[in-house]
Amino acid sequence: MTELELIIDLHKNSERQGPGSENDTLKALWLMDLPSDQKLKIADIGCGSGGQTITLAQNLNGEITAVDLFPEFLDELNEKSQKYGLSSKIKTLEKSMDELSFNNEEFDIIWSEGAIYNIGFENGLKKWKDYLKVGGYIAVSEITWITNSRPKEVEEYWTNEYPEIDTASNKIKLLESNGYSLIGYFYLRPNCWIENYWEPMESRFETFLERNHHSELAYKVVNDNKTEINLYSKYKDYFSYGFYIARKN
Numbered sequence: 001m002t003e004l005e006l007i008i009d010l011h012k013n014s015e016r017q018g019p020g021s022e023n024d025t026l027k028a029l030w031l032m033d034l035p036s037d038q039k040l041k042i043a044d045i046g047c048g049s050g051g052q053t054i055t056l057a058q059n060l061n062g063e064i065t066a067v068d069l070f071p072e073f074l075d076e077l078n079e080k081s082q083k084y085g086l087s088s089k090i091k092t093l094e095k096s097m098d099e100l101s102f103n104n105e106e107f108d109i110i111w112s113e114g115a116i117y118n119i120g121f122e123n124g125l126k127k128w129k130d131y132l133k134v135g136g137y138i139a140v141s142e143i144t145w146i147t148n149s150r151p152k153e154v155e156e157y158w159t160n161e162y163p164e165i166d167t168a169s170n171k172i173k174l175l176e177s178n179g180y181s182l183i184g185y186f187y188l189r190p191n192c193w194i195e196n197y198w199e200p201m202e203s204r205f206e207t208f209l210e211r212n213h214h215s216e217l218a219y220k221v222v223n224d225n226k227t228e229i230n231l232y233s234k235y236k237d238y239f240s241y242g243f244y245i246a247r248k249n
């Protein structure tokens with residue numbers, strides 16, 4: 001297996017593929033002033049196995065197009081949709097987030113938890129804006145500095161991994177300069193990382209290694225995650241996922 005296939009294998013069969021929580025998805029949703037008498041069209045981009053998609057489908061009147069690059073995650077989401085009786089509200093689409101062919105102003109809401117970084121925050125904001133109705137909402141979570149300064153070790157790590165990491169005030173400026181008005185911002189608390197993401201992942205390490213014959217590459221995938229887990233526990237006061245909710249002007 002390639003490293004990418006191993007990463008998918010590690011993340012399969014998990015509730016979510018990134019930090020988050022049902023409460024935070026709902027908090028972002030409640031910040032939107034949505035009409036109750038109208039069916040909405042929602043795109044959930046980089047949906048993974050649909051941790052947030054199910055919550056959205058349970059709490060919104062409308063239809064969700066859940067997009068991901070990897071069919072392994074979409075298959076899981078389809079199974080979950082069936083299990084919860086939500087198949088008529090969720091349709092999946094296997095496509096890259098930078099090659100979407102939606103119509104102009106097709107959606108009332110564009111949702112993306114922990115995934116816009118794959119094409120870059122500003123690039124994603126620009127590319128997806130056309131698909132959103134004027135007055136429609138975007139909700140994205142994105143790695144963010146939560147203090148104005150930070151220790152060199154964590155600064156260097158994240159700047160190397162994702163040069164677009166920045167403070168919320170700078171991310172909000174990007175939203176504004178790209179034609180959105182901020183409705184709300186908050187950042188994810190440690191339970192979203194530790195209980196909902198790192199701990200379930202750690203509990204899968206052993207079976208993942210066994211399944212993959214303790215290969216060198218499988219150990220690398222585990223060790224890369226352990227590095228991030230250690231970094232998070234040491235520096236969680238300095239970075240998190242910021243959740244940005246904005247309206248298209």
Ligand SMILES: C[S@@+](CC[C@H](N)C(=O)[O-])C[C@H]1O[C@@H](n2cnc3c(N)ncnc32)[C@H](O)[C@@H]1O
Binds near residue numbers: 096
């Ligand atoms: C950190 S995970 C977040 C998944 C999910 N939203 C969650 O919070 O649990 C990022 C997701 O983006 C997907 N992804 C990566 N590159 C992509 C691309 N170019 N187009 C669409 N999805 C992509 C991955 O498969 C993965 O499901």
